[in-house]
Amino acid sequence: MHRTTVVRRVTLSGLAAAGLVAFGATSAMAHVTITPSTTAAGATAVLRLEVPHGCEESATTALSVRIPEEVTDVTASGTDRWAVDQATDSLTWTTEEPLPDAERAEVEFSVRLPDDAGTTLVFPVVQRCVEGEAAWTEVAEHEEGHDALERPAPVVVVTPGGSPLITYGAAGALAAGVLAGGAVLLRRRRRP
Numbered sequence: 112m113h114r115t116t117v118v119r120r121v122t123l124s125g126l127a128a129a130g131l132v133a134f135g136a137t138s139a140m141a142h143v144t145i146t147p148s149t150t151a152a153g154a155t156a157v158l159r160l161e162v163p164h165g166c167e168e169s170a171t172t173a174l175s176v177r178i179p180e181e182v183t184d185v186t187a188s189g190t191d192r193w194a195v196d197q198a199t200d201s202l203t204w205t206t207e208e209p210l211p212d213a214e215r216a217e218v219e220f221s222v223r224l225p226d227d228a229g230t231t232l233v234f235p236v237v238q239r240c241v242e243g244e245a246a247w248t249e250v251a252e253h254e255e256g257h258d259a260l261e262r263p264a265p266v267v268v269v270t271p272g273g274s275p276l277i278t279y280g281a282a283g284a285l286a287a288g289v290l291a292g293g294a295v296l297l298r299r300r301r302r303p
Contacts, residue, residue: 143236143247145176145265151272152228155184155221158267162216166240170209171216173239177201178222179232187220195220209241230269 141163148157165171174193178185178200185202189195193204195218202220210216224232235248249260 142263143238143245143265145234145236145267147224147267150224150267150270152224152230152269153226153272155223156267157219157221158234160218160220160234160236160265162210162236162238164215165210165212166238166243166245168212169240169242170211171206171238171240172209173203173205173237174216174218175201175203175237175239176220177235179234181225181230181232182222184223185220187218190218192216193218224267224269228269228271232267232269233264234267235264 143163144161146159146161148159150156160174160176162171162174180200185197187195187197187202187204189204192206192208192210193216194206196203196205204218224230233250235246238245238247245262247262248264249262250264250266251260
């Protein structure tokens with residue numbers, strides 16, 4: 112077998128795998144997500160709540176997130192589009208200009224994370240729309256089952272101070288990038 116054929120097969124296999132991983136990451140990105148600026152125990156984290164679409168093609172009018180008991184010092188602010196109402200155990204953003212189904216919504220709030228590394232924080236979200244709502248409240252019994260849920264609640268796992276951050280969806284996107292980068296390097300190597 113010629114070296115060119117081997118490289119072509121490796122490159123094609125890598126691209127196919129990258130495509131499958133990217134497809135998995137894309138489907139995970141269709142869920143409501145919360146991305147923390149840090150997951151370090153005891154730290155203050157800025158949490159970015161992202162909603163990638165409406166409810167069955169209906170425009171989004173409100174986002175409500177329930178705050179876990181384990182977090183403290185919750186603060187939130189509105190944006191040009193979203194007004195925020197803060198209760199003891201929840202935050203609700205509302206808009207008078209419904210967000211079209213094809214557009215993404217993003218709001219932020221900050222919390223102080225608990226001191227215990229390994230704590231799993233669940234942030235159930237209810238997305239209200241002009242017609243209907245989507246409750247992103249499902250929780251898997253085991254971490255492996257999270258991706259199989261239809262409407263998973265966003266989850267943040269508290270890590271020891273200074274630990275790297277990997278969240279559901281982010282791991283898939285990272286793997287896709289690594290595979291795609293490897294394919295590019297193999298392709299460059301074969302050029303004279």
